[in-house]
Amino acid sequence: MLAADGRPLKASLNRALRRQKIRALFLIAPLLIFILVSFVMPIFDMLLRSVENQIVGNTLPRTVVALQDWDENADTAPDEVVFAALYTDIALAAEYKTHTRLGSRLNYEMTGISSLFRKTGRAVGRFETDVYTEAFQAADPAYADPAQWAGWMQDDNIRAALPQTTNTYDAWAQMIVEEENDIPAEEEPWDFVYTALYADAAGGAALPISVDLSAIEPVSLQASFAEIDEDWIDPDVWQTIKAFSPSYTDGYFLNAVDLLRGADGVEQRPENERLYIGQFINTFVMSLSIMGMCVLLGYPIAWLLANLPARSANLLMILVLLPFWTSLLVRTSAWKVLLQQQGVINDLLVWMRIIADDGRLTMINNQTGTIIAMTHILLPFMILPLYSVMKTIPPSYLRAAKSLGATDWTAFWRVYFPQSVPGIGAGCILVFILSIGYYITPELVGGTKGVFISNRIAFHISSSLNWGLAAALGTILLTVVMVLYWMYDKIVGIDNVKLGG
C-alpha cells in the first residue's frame, strides 16, 4: 500500500506517529527530568548505599589482600605479613586522614574499633622501623638520595625485582604529591618504604645496591601494633575487618533486621541490641491503627459530604480541608497542648471527675499520641478519595434497595457499602503509605515508644551518620510497601481503586 506521495503507507504512518511521540516527549520532558533527578536517582543512590562498602578496601588495600590468606576461624591473630601491609596502609591513611572514617564505619559492626584506629593513626609514625632506614642509608648514601630513589623506581627491572617496595613507593609518591604538595624526587622516602625494601630484600630479592642485611635486627610489626593496643592481636577485630573487606556487604541489611555476621555465620544480635524488627512491627501496627481510625472517622464524614445539599457540603469540605491550610508543626504542637498530662483534655476529665487528679492519662509521647495526631493529619487523605467515589453513587440505588424492602442498614451494607469499597481501598493505600514513612509528627509527639522506623532512619542520617544502615532500613521500607501494594493488587485489584470519577 502506497501513500499519496508514493512512499509505503506504513512508513508514512510511522513517521507521522513518531513525530507525535517526540512532541509528546518534549511536553513531558521537564517533569521526566525532574522525576529522574529528584526521585529515581536518590532512590537508586539509596539502594546502592545500603550495600556499598568500598571504604575498607580503599583505605586498607594491602591489608585486605594480605588477609585473604588468614584463616578467620583460627583463634589467632594474623601473621607478620598482614601487619606489614597494615603498617603501610595505616601510615598512608593517617596522612590522608581516612583512618578515622574507616574506624567509624567499622565501629558500627564492633564497638571500640573507632578509638583503636584513631589511636593507631597517631602512633604509627613512632614505630621502630627507622632502624631499616638508618641501616640502608648507612650501607650506601644512595639510599638516602630522593633522586636516586626516583630513578630506581622508573627502572622496570628494579620494579619487577622489588614488588613490595615499588607498590609502597608509588603509594607514598602519590601521597606526597596529593597531600604534601611536594615532588617525590626531592623527598627522602619515609620509614615504611624502607620497611618494604627490607621485606623484599629479606625475601631474597636483588637490591639495586646490595646491602648486608644480617646486621639489621628485624622489627616485629605485630608486636609494635600490639603495643599500641592489645586489640590488634584480638582475632575478633581481624574477623570484623575481613568480614567487611569486600566492596559490597549485606551487613547493613543484617543489622537492619537485627542480625549480625558472627564467627559462625549469620546470627541474631544480643537481646539488648535488637532494635529494628520491633520498630518495623511498631510502625506497621501504628500505621494500620491510623488507617483503621481514618476509615472509621472518615467514612461518615465522606458520606455526609456526598449527600448534604451543596451549600452545607461546601462548608463541611472547607472544614475537612482546613488542616491543609495550617502548618503541620502548629497542628502537631496543638496536640501537645491538648494531650499532655497537664493539658486541656486531662484537665477537663479531672474537672468532670471522670479521672482522679493523680490518675491523669498519658496520651502523649507514646503510641496513643502518635496515633491521635497522625489520624488527624491524614484524615483528609481518606475523606477525599472516599468522597469522590461516593459522589458517583447515585442516591437512587439506596432508594431502589429500600423500595425492594431492605431496611436502612441492609440497603447501606448490601448496596451502598460495596460500591464505596474502591474509595476505601484508595484511601487506605494513601493513608497507610503516607503514614508508614511519616517522620515529623511521631518525632514531636511520639516520645520513645511512638516513633516510626523513619525516625530511626533520620537518626542514622543526621546523628549517627550511619548512612548505609539508614539506606538499608529505607530499602526495606520501600520493599515492604511495594510488596504490600502488590498483594493489594492481587487481592483487591488495583483497578478497583478509584481516586475520583
Place this chain on the structure above:
Amino acid sequence: MLDNENAFVAFDRVQKSYDGETLVVKDLNLAMPKGEFLTMLGPSGSGKTTCLMMLAGFETATHGDITLDGISINNIPPHKRGIGMVFQNYALFPHMTVAENLSFPLEVRKMGKSEREEKVKRALDMVQMGSFAGRRPAQLSGGQQQRIALARALVFEPELVLMDEPLGALDKQLRETLQFEITNLAHDLGITTVYVTHDQTEALTMSDRVAVFDDGRIQQLAPPDELYEKPQNSFVAQFIGENNTLEGVVQEIQGETCIVKLDSGDIIDAVPVNVSAVGDRTKVSIRPERVEFKRDRLHADAHTLKAEVLEFIYMGDIFRTRLRVAGTDEFVIKTRNAPDQARLKPGEMIEIGWLPQDCRALDA
C-alpha cells in the same frame, strides 16, 4: 366516581413543599381503583416525581393524607410499604449480577433459597431475559437493563408498582415495544401501576387514565380519549396533541352551544366548557383533524371563516396545511391522504368550519 374510602391508592388534599416557601404539589386529590394503570403526565418540574416519591415513602407530604388499601401510609417507612419501583436510570445494583439483583428483594424478605431461585427464574422468563441471569448490569443494553429493572420491581409480587419515566432513555422503537410489554404485564398480573412520563403518546397509548399535571395540580384526570377529545381547560388542550387556539369573547350561550366573537371580529360556533357567562373571554380549541373546508360536510347554517393557505406539508399518511385564519398564522389542519383528497396550494383562499361540538370554548 370512586371515593377515597374504597380506592386502592388515594391522595387526599396532599401538599408538598421542599423549601417552606413554594408549594411543589399544591392540592392533590387522586383515587385509584385496584388494577388501574394510571399515568402522570406533565411538563418538567410539575411535581410528578415528587408525587411518586411521596407514595413510595422517600418524601413526606407536608400536608394531607396518602392511603394505600385504606391505610394511611404517612408513617410507614419505604421498605415496609411493599411498593415495587422502576427508576428512570434503572438503579440496577452494579456490583450484583442480574440474578442477584432480582433475588435481593426476596432475600431481604428472608425467603428460602429454592423458592428464591424459582421466582427469579419466573420473573426473568416473564421479561424474556432468562439467559442473562449471570450477567452484570453493565454488560446489558439499555432495553435489557430496563427489562431487568421491571422484573426486579415485580419479582416480589407487589400490588402497586411505580415507574418514573422508565423508558426515557430508550430509542423510539424500543420504547414502543416496551410500552406494549409493560401494559400487558401490568394487566396480566393485575397490578396497580402509577406511571410517570412526559411523553404524551406514551401516556395515551398505555394508560387506563391519565392525570395531567401542571403547576402542582392535576389539571385533568380522564381516560385517554376523553382527555384528547374533551380537554377541560386550555392547558390540557395545548398539552395533549396538536391544537388550534383562537381567542375571543363569548357572545351568546344557548344550552349546549355558544357563539364566540373572535378578536378579529369573526363569529364561530363552540361548546361552552369553561365559560359561564356572556362577555367572558375565552380560548377556543379545535383539533386540526376536525377542521373542514368542504362546504358539503358542514351544517348549512354553520359559521365559517376565511382562510389563506400558507404552507402545505406532505407527511405520508396525512397532509398538514398551515393557514392564516382570523389574524393567526399558526392555524393547522390535517387531512387524511385519501385518493380524492384535495392538495391545497399556498396562496389559495378557502373557507373553513367545524361541527360545533368539536370546538371547545375554554378558559382564557
